[in-house]
Amino acid sequence: MSAEARPQGLTGAEVAARIARGEVNAVPPRNSRSAADIVRANVFTRFNAIIGVLFLTILIVGPIQDSLFGFVIIANTGIGIVQELRAKRTLESLAVLGETRPRVRRDGRSTEVPTERIVLGDLVELRPGDKCVVDGELAEADGLEVDESLLTGEADPVLKHPGDQVMSGSFVVAGSGAFTATEVGGAAYAARLAEEAGRFTLVRSELRGGISTLLKYITWMMAPAAVGLILSQLVVEHSDPAEAVRRMVAGIVPMVPEGLVLLTSVAFAIGVVRLGRKHCLVQELPAIEGLARVSVVCLDKTGTLTEGGMDVAEVRPLDGTDSARIAQVLRALGGAEPHPNASLRAIVEAYPPLPDGAGSWRTTATLPFSSARKYSGAAFAEPGGEHSTWLLGAPDVLLADGDRALAEAARLDREGLRVLLLAQASGGPDGPTAPGGPEAADRGLEAADGGPPEARPAALVVLEQRLRPDAAETLGYFAEQHVATKVISGDNAVSVGAVAAKLGLPGAELPLDARALPADRPERTRQVSGGTVFGRVSPQQKQEMVGDLQAAGHTVAMTGDGVNDVLALKDADIGVCMGSGSEATKAVAQIVLLDDSFATLPSVVAEGRRVIGNIERVATLFLTKTVYSVLLALLVVCWQVPYPFLPRHLTLLSSLTIGIPAFFLALAPNRERARPHFVRRVLHYAVPSGLIASAATFGTYLLARHHYSGPGSLTAETSAATLTLFLVAMWVLAIVARPWTWWRVALVLTMGAAFLLVLAAPPLQRFFALNLVGAAVPWTAVGVAALAGVLLEVAWRRVAAALPG
Template sequence: SKELVPGDIILLEEGDVVPADAYLLEAMSLTVDESILTGESLPVRKKVCVLPKRTPIHERRNMVFMGTTITYGRGKAVVVSTGMETEFGKIAKLVQIEEGKTPLQEHLERLGRFLGLLVILICIFVFGLAVYEGGDLLESFELSVSLAVSAVPEGLPAVITLALTLGVQRMVRRNALMRRLSSVETLGVVDYICSDKTGTITKNEMTVRKILTFDQEFDVTGVGFSPKGEIIGKQGVVDVSSFPELEMLIRVARLCNNAHLIKHEGKWTVIGDPTEGALLVLAAKANLMEEDKKYVKVKEIFFDSTRKRMSTINSYLGKKYVMCKGAVESLLSVSKYVMVRGKVKKLDERMRKEILKQGERLAKKAYRVLGFAYKEYRGGEPEEDLIFLGMVGMIDPPRPEVKEALRLCKEAGIRVMMITGDHRDTAIAIAKEVGLYGKKGRVVMGEEVERMKEEELDKIVEDIIICARASPQSKVKLVESLKRKGHRVAVTGDGINDAPALKGADIGVAVGSGTDVTKQASDMVILDDNFATIVAAIEEGRSIFDNIKKFVRFLLSANFDEIALVVTAFLMRLPSPFTPLQILWINLLTDGLPALALSAEPKDPDVMKSKPRDPNESIIRHLLKYSIFAGLLAFIIEVFLFFDELAVSPQYARTLVFSTSVFFEIFLVFSVRTEKRFYEAPMNKYLVLAVLISSLFQFLAIYHPFFSSILDTVPLSSHDWLLVFSACSVGLLILEAFKHKLIK
């Protein structure tokens, strides 16, 4: 394909991947799988003809496109476009969209600027105050710097990175692979999912769901190419051998067929036309696969668009049979008889009309309808005087998990729009089946969207449930309109046609079986191609942001009481309540392991029962009241203890307040981790371990000679420890009561 140029002639046959965009010169029963480009779930029949210049891609029956696959027949074509000038290449150009910042990155930038300014002001104020009071310049500088370090959340980058990394690991276990770490949290603000139909909401595996003989109807269970399933009649599961016309219909479907059903790496797949593959799966469900191997194919009469049917002649036990499948009206035109309850009857006009009505009824429900007929062949014209057997209705079925996933989306305040390249009726039928489409909602065509001005589209975009026959341009236009309306949008897809919309979305979601172009344009890849996995990933995204918010709340609550206490002591011309090393030690112990453990918090079981948060809302907006109260409470406790014990000795008072500050923050971490009562939160073993290690180090700071000499501490008695833990416990209970009132 690298050497092809416009004007070259290419030969195409079953199994080939088309190397360039080309006009057809010859087409012999040529069908092409264009789902990768247009989202069309069925192979497209091609023919040599002249079409208007502006014919949409999915209606250009006289062209083949780069990247699509020949599923049946042969053809010859002249190359008209290569490389970036092909439809594939044009989509690749649309993918070149500059990536914006995630909500988390924006929040952290604002938080960083706020804390940075605060730190500078603290340094200047404390240093100036200390010098004004006649303090030593070096000591004053050390103290102001240590207080500034206390205010700086040096654990924040580590906590965020760890929270995102742990979230990514949990997502992989749920079959969601993140390509951009910073996008993990963005999932939590998604309030719109624009989902492709083929391969995401559906299996992208044609499945026979209905079988109609002249006077009986059967349902077929099972989904996709897996041969697990049953044929069910009015009386329940049926044995096909008890219904001669049903058995023969399935036999014809099995023998008038060129596809192959194979199991590869534990997954059933079809080589050849997906429609014929669906018929093989039906035969496997009826247990006719092995038996029908005894029938030897003698001749094949290929499908063509004029006859609208295909036939094979098969030999069995010395007899020959014509097996024919195709459009119902085509088969009726060459059928003279019909099989009813095992008996062959002459086909009259009333019967023909009844059969056609059956076909129309299935077609209105978006089924693809195929009829079947046969006869014993004794020579002459094969396709005449056939015995009509019945028809099947097949569809690309929805995944079983999608209905529940859509219910969760509704509960979580997330709206879903189906954007597909498939037919309008097919899209509506699938949307109804999964509960996406009801009395409310608007269905639009891709061409309508492309013709609309931005203002027109913005007025109706939130009413749209389905966009059918969507082009890459219309998908991008819909996503941009939703973003203008203030929504955070996740777009899913598997084909090349989905890549531009994925790139322009806040979160682009590619399916694992999709194209490399789509994966490169995405932020996340769902490995099991399942819509439900997207909802699970959103749940993880919300949980990750909750954990980051817990740390920020802890940071704002814990890091400013020491500053307030030091400034108060300065203003009252009392000894400093902390040494610079003690301030750094508090910061290390509390912003260290316990804070990191918050990143491993288990998710709240109710996380998907609330609406998505506003991405423009400050990360600290709802945390300030709690944080200010917690900081004030810690300050009051520490001031009381310091002033009360200062008469004993400054070193003793400093040690007591030092230990109280450390353990108050250790107690505080249990309160900030949940909006419920602290004892109702699920167990976090990492937090318990972190608290034990931090407590051990604090005891070493008091009693180990090496640490106590560096930190200038003195041993505390059991009475002192009782005072420390009593003060911290009372502080925790007061804080819990305030939190409960605040939430109410």
């Protein structure tokens, strides 16, 4: 299309008028929940409502020290809000770096604008890898192929011509063009797609789903225990209703695992902030958890193991082709493609196109490169009046089996070099045509069946790829963590295997050509599961291979940066995209590495393992408290005795044995491999621990009631029971804190010292209503706790042996 006929786009005045009328692509911001949503989610919870009612009840009947649990909840909720707001700011600042900035043509000039600044009627330019962000009608098309699989499920790219419709959510796989925006803002499908694909979401994960299940079980246990406790305390303490209310509240409050949900949110939020410092944008919180659970990581070679740039190592003429003519053809091919890929950019750098009028070749037809086709081409009118058609692409695609050039290409592939074939197509055009027109196939660029035409080899173009300096170390990390690594590339299998072998990837010496994979699903799944390096993989095959691995029971992560990776990224359990990748890949990936550093992946895995492992630890602490609280309430109801504790006692115990240590344990480093069945694992540990703790505590309480009598005896009985429960809970904490490090030992000892301070300081004794009377019962309490500790060790070892992983 001539420069005169090329659409110039809107003028500045027209853009301003449309903005004034509101005809602008106002889409929801790509960020996390609003500050108001975060506050509501942390404050207005079911358990906060229960605690709030009990807190107000104690404020009415007094004293103030029995209402400490309410202030702890307020502080915890405040911490959760602050951490989520902090994570929100981190995400929003990172999202600005990774946001889509399409190119629009205004006043005849191409410029990048934020997505939300596109107006109705804007002329939006398209290049390979660009995502269509609004709906529109094509004004220009130069070999434009659009993938609409995210909208229609149809994986084959669609060739577009001027006048065709383009839908937001589709993306360009080959060629270029421009379209006029006909639907913007809420009227365009892009608004809904971007909201779903790019929002910071709290979608369901095994960890969050498991905690929700646990909370459901707890609610079921709380209701009957609370009713029975209320009735029994009113009957037992009929002479003092206020005392009955206080002990009833003391029995209900510890059933609520108030800090579990909080610490889970805080752990995820801090994980987002930590990864944000490493320029890693986590678009969905559970992606941190998901990558920690992966058993297979699929890598695209280009952009992941190798850097984007390449260099022309040499050009080897074939069949006596003149070197000067080869240079002319390569210059012409470089000038024919306005948006070259990495391979063609390397050729352009080595053979820069001649300026117009300086003996240059005139392009009459083009066929852009696509991953499915694996070659590109162009037809030229040469300065002498002759016409020729040239192809550039994979030798094993363009040449017939047995061609002599294939052997030389295979040898170079084994050295880890990338080899392209320059070939002249037979039956070239007999006259000029419009570039990219529908008659391109008839002009010798593509055969009638859509495959390559008959080609005569002219030269091998040998490209040297740049290995990422951090790739070998990262592959080594995954091997140490028993995570299988598979390289899935569209390049020649032998070449990909050589690159992977240089990086020390086990199994790279046996690369597989994806074109030879069987169509039978079970057999293909077997080969995909057993192989390590795969070459000549089409975008559709990448998607199928991810599905094969998932069918084999693997949790799959897929990394990539090109449009050929989008389908696989979308279907993988976790999609990881490089920051320099196409807009389409960034739209479907859960994790974006903004600095293009493959070495950041181990940090994401480590962060996920920290979250999962530590939340399992603290969940065991919280659920143990819930179990022994429910069982103590039931025992009190059955024995018709006063509840052994006041709210202040359990606030003290919960803070020292669960709340404070859980906060540190939840944020500590943890490299343990993520294990499945979160709910089952936690309940297997928490139920026997809670049973032992409640039995030991209630046994001590009954012994103390038998031993003490007279005024003030209830305080002595409560003190003995408190001592036993504290020691048993500390034993559970010591087990959960393993493997011990200096700071974990110091944490446990500090909590123990704090309790001893309460027992030793008269003001604290009075404040917490604790008074150990005599020596017999306190030492009995210690003895019962020691016996309970032995039972805990036996129970935990049996559970650890019984659970898988």
